[in-house]
Amino acid sequence: MFSLENLCVVLVQARNPLNIGAAARAMSNFGARQLRVVNPYAPAYREARSAVGAADLLAHSQQFGALAPAIADCSLIVGTTAIGHREVQHPLHLLAPGARKIRNHLRKGRVALLFGSEKRGLSNEDLSHCHWLLHIPARKEHRSMNLGQAVAVCLYELARDSTHSKPSEHTPPVRGEKPATLETIHRVSEVLLEAIERSGYVKPRGGRTAEEKLRRMIRRFQLQEADAQVFLGMLRKILWKLDSTGQPAKAAH
Amino acid sequence: MFSLENLCVVLVQARNPLNIGAAARAMSNFGARQLRVVNPYAPAYREARSAVGAADLLAHSQQFGALAPAIADCSLIVGTTAIGHREVQHPLHLLAPGARKIRNHLRKGRVALLFGSEKRGLSNEDLSHCHWLLHIPARKEHRSMNLGQAVAVCLYELARDSTHSKPSEHTPPVRGEKPATLETIHRVSEVLLEAIERSGYVKPRGGRTAEEKLRRMIRRFQLQEADAQVFLGMLRKILWKLDSTGQPAKAAH
Numbered sequence: 001m002f003s004l005e006n007l008c009v010v011l012v013q014a015r016n017p018l019n020i021g022a023a024a025r026a027m028s029n030f031g032a033r034q035l036r037v038v039n040p041y042a043p044a045y046r047e048a049r050s051a052v053g054a055a056d057l058l059a060h061s062q063q064f065g066a067l068a069p070a071i072a073d074c075s076l077i078v079g080t081t082a083i084g085h086r087e088v089q090h091p092l093h094l095l096a097p098g099a100r101k102i103r104n105h106l107r108k109g110r111v112a113l114l115f116g117s118e119k120r121g122l123s124n125e126d127l128s129h130c131h132w133l134l135h136i137p138a139r140k141e142h143r144s145m146n147l148g149q150a151v152a153v154c155l156y157e158l159a160r161d162s163t164h165s166k167p168s169e170h171t172p173p174v175r176g177e178k179p180a181t182l183e184t185i186h187r188v189s190e191v192l193l194e195a196i197e198r199s200g201y202v203k204p205r206g207g208r209t210a211e212e213k214l215r216r217m218i219r220r221f222q223l224q225e226a227d228a229q230v231f232l233g234m235l236r237k238i239l240w241k242l243d244s245t246g247q248p249a250k251a252a253h
Numbered sequence: 254m255f256s257l258e259n260l261c262v263v264l265v266q267a268r269n270p271l272n273i274g275a276a277a278r279a280m281s282n283f284g285a286r287q288l289r290v291v292n293p294y295a296p297a298y299r300e301a302r303s304a305v306g307a308a309d310l311l312a313h314s315q316q317f318g319a320l321a322p323a324i325a326d327c328s329l330i331v332g333t334t335a336i337g338h339r340e341v342q343h344p345l346h347l348l349a350p351g352a353r354k355i356r357n358h359l360r361k362g363r364v365a366l367l368f369g370s371e372k373r374g375l376s377n378e379d380l381s382h383c384h385w386l387l388h389i390p391a392r393k394e395h396r397s398m399n400l401g402q403a404v405a406v407c408l409y410e411l412a413r414d415s416t417h418s419k420p421s422e423h424t425p426p427v428r429g430e431k432p433a434t435l436e437t438i439h440r441v442s443e444v445l446l447e448a449i450e451r452s453g454y455v456k457p458r459g460g461r462t463a464e465e466k467l468r469r470m471i472r473r474f475q476l477q478e479a480d481a482q483v484f485l486g487m488l489r490k491i492l493w494k495l496d497s498t499g500q501p502a503k504a505a506h
Contacts, residue, residue, distance in 0.1 A: 001390060018271065022399055029391040029398050053395050096413070136409065137254060138282040142306050145282050146275055149405035152398070156389065156406045160349070196487045199494035217483065221474040230470065234449045241452035242494060 001159045004032035006106045009151060010070055011037045012126055013117040017044040021051025022148025023115070024061070028054045030155035035061035036070045036112075067114075067126055074112040076105045079122050079130035080150060082143040091132040098134040099157040113154065118147050180228035188228055189215040191235040198242045254412045257285035259359045262404065263323055264290045265379055266370040270297040274304025275401025276368070277314070281307040283408035288314035289323045289365075320367075320379055321439070327365040328432035328478075329358045332375050332383035333403060335396040342469070344385040351387040352410040362432050366407065371400050381465040382435070384472050433481035441481055442468045444488040451495045 009032055014020050024035055035057060037045060049058045064070035071077055078098070079090075093101065105111050114130065116122035127133070136145060136153055145153070180188075193214055197204040223231065262285055267273050277288055288310060290298060302311045317323035324330055331351070332343075346354065358364050367383065369375035380386070389398060389406055398406070433441075446467055450457040476484065 001392065022402060025399050026402055028395045029402075031392045052399070053397065095409075137412075139254065139284045142281045144306065145405070146278050146305070146401070148399070149275060149279055149282075149402055152402035152406055153409045156348075156409070159390075161390070192487070195491055199487075199491040201487050201490040217480050220477060220480055224473060227470050227473055234445070234452075234454050237454040238448055238452040238491060238495070242491070 001031060001161055002103055002106075004030060004106070004155065004159055006110045007032045007102075007158065008034040008036055008071070008074060008110060008112045009155075010067070010112050010114045011035070011040065011147075012067060012114060012122060013039050013041075014115075014147065015041045015044055015118050016147070017047035019118060019147040020044060020048035021054065021058070023151040024048065024051045024054035024058045026148065026152035026155050028057050029152070030159040032155055032158075033057060033060070036064060037061060038064045038067050038070050067129055071112040071114075071129060073110060075109040076102070076111045077114065077130045078102060078111065079114045079127055079133045080116070080154065081121060081127075081133045081135055082138070082145065083135055090127060090130060092135055093132060095134060095136045095154065095157050098132075099154075099160065102134075102158060113158075115147060115151060178225045180223040180225045184225060184228045184232070185218055185223065186215070188223070188232050188235065189218045191232060191239055192218070195235055195239045195242060198239065254284055255356055255359075257283060257359070257408065257412055259363045260285045260355075260411065261287040261289055261324070261327060261363060261365045262408075263320070263365050263367045264288070264293065264400075265320060265367060265375060266292050266294075267368075267400065268294045268297055268371050269400070270300035272371060272400040273297060273301035274307065274311070276404040277301065277304045277307035277311045279401065279405035279408050281310050282405070283412040285408055285411075286310060286313070289317060290314060291317045291320050291323050320382060321435075324365040324367075324382060325436045325439075326363060326434060328362040328434050329355070329364045330367065330383045330435060330472075331355060331364065332367045332380055332386045333369070333407065334374060334386045334388055335391070335398065336388055343380060343383060345388055346385060348387060348389045348407065348410050351385075352407075352413065355387075355411060358432070365435075366411075368400060368404060378461075378465070381468055431478045433476040433478045437478060437481045437485065438471055438476065439468070441476070441485050441488065442471045444485060444492055445471065448488060448492045448495060451492065 009023060009027055011020060011023060014037060020037065020040065027033065027035060040063065045063065049055065051058055083092070102111050114122055114126060116126060134154070136150060138145060193211055196202050202210045262276060262280055264273060264276060267290060273290065273293065280286065280288060293316065298316065302308065304311055336345070355364055367375060367379060369379065387407070389403060391398060446464060449455050455463045
């Protein structure tokens with residue numbers, strides 16, 4: 001994960017204690033530590049101090065009476081927005097490319113990421129402090145995200161390790177996943193063929209067609225070697241049972 | 254944005270109305286429409302029906318008494334997890350590469366994305382229905398995310414514009430290749446279980462473990478619907494033969 005040590009999450013006029021707590025929890029999940037709240041609704045801020053797994057982070061959060069002092073030590077200020085008309089004067093970046101810009105900056109300096117109040121978002125006055133704006137792409141019919149969820153999505157994208165884009169490197173190897181050998185697949189096909197012949201599903205020695213069809217089907221199953229061996233054991237036992245107690249398939253017709 | 258029309262978000266035993274509402278809101282933000290809740294805490298489900306901007310989605314959500322019927326029409330079942338030791342038997346993918354796999358599947362079939370209860374996540378029984386597990390990379394000291402936030406982060410990644418992704422994602426599905434539905438896979442597992450019980454490979458009513466193991470194995474076969482139907486026909490015929498000519502498995506011991 002990319003280190004978010006230099007990131008300040010700034011909640012401006014948050015009203016809901018659950019959202020403040022949720023923001024803190026997401027910060028803890030993704031490794032951001034500096035939470036700053038500007039003019040919160042006081043009871044909301046007090047109540048938020050009990051958020052699951054983020055009590056320590058909340059206890060170390062800082063409270064400010066205005067936005068300017070809350071971001072005074074930051075060298076890049078980014079506001080989040082669900083896009084309105086008023087913001088056209090600001091450069092706007094979608095989350096993924098915007099996050100790349102922020103990560104570049106975090107390597108050398110402190111970045112403030114601003115989230116506005118649940119109801120109105122960031123004010124024009126707040127926006128005037130921002131270098132540019134960040135937008136989470138969402139459906140145009142319902143762009144406004146819940147505050148806690150917006151913080152989580154932004155931090156997830158920011159903490160994204162650049163190497164995550166290569167699936168092969170980061171997907172943990174699946175235990176014991178090894179494709180079945182052709183030999184095993186042939187054996188499975190053979191035993192299954194005998195079993196379905198014995199059951200009367202196909203005629204015995206029904207010719208190459210049935211056999212080939214069956215083998216192609218078994219190949220499409222994309223068996224793992226370990227599974228194929230288990231499956232083979234089952235089929236052999238079934239075949240043994242058919243042989244030991246059943247009558248020849250022909251007689252059953 | 255990538256269309257999440259074919260995605261079902263399944264909340265299993267959600268306890269908090271705010272989380273159900275938050276999941277619905279994130280779905281509305283990112284264009285997923287099918288919300289299914291399994292055994293919710295009843296008052297939570299009732300209260301959730303007032304979530305901001307997602308009332309319509311909640312009104313059309315479906316409630317189920319068990320997981321199996323909630324996912325019967327889906328052909329890929331993915332569980333979400335904060336990673337525990339119990340899940341090592343399942344393939345595990347990080348969110349970004351896992352989302353690519355899910356998008357590939359969404360082009361041709363329905364996918365169920367499962368989220369467990371706030372407290373305990375998905376049970377072993379729930380996990381036995383899953384093809385593989387999805388994990389949101391988070392700080393190892395605090396991996397457990399809030400339910401509503403986890404849903405938002407997953408849907409954000411899933412809806413990620415395809416222009417951010419690799420060209421290989423645009424590979425059209427092979428014509429006529431349609432993954433088997435969960436219902437068909439269950440039927441295959443059931444009939445095969447009966448057959449191996451009858452053959453003496455496992456003891457009859459050997460308990461949940463044998464059944465779950467078998468179900469997981471059959472799922473790993475990655476059956477196509479057409480093949481699964483043929484396979485089912487074979488197994489039924491074999492079972493019929495075992496029943497009509499064989500003695501009860503118990504007597505064979």
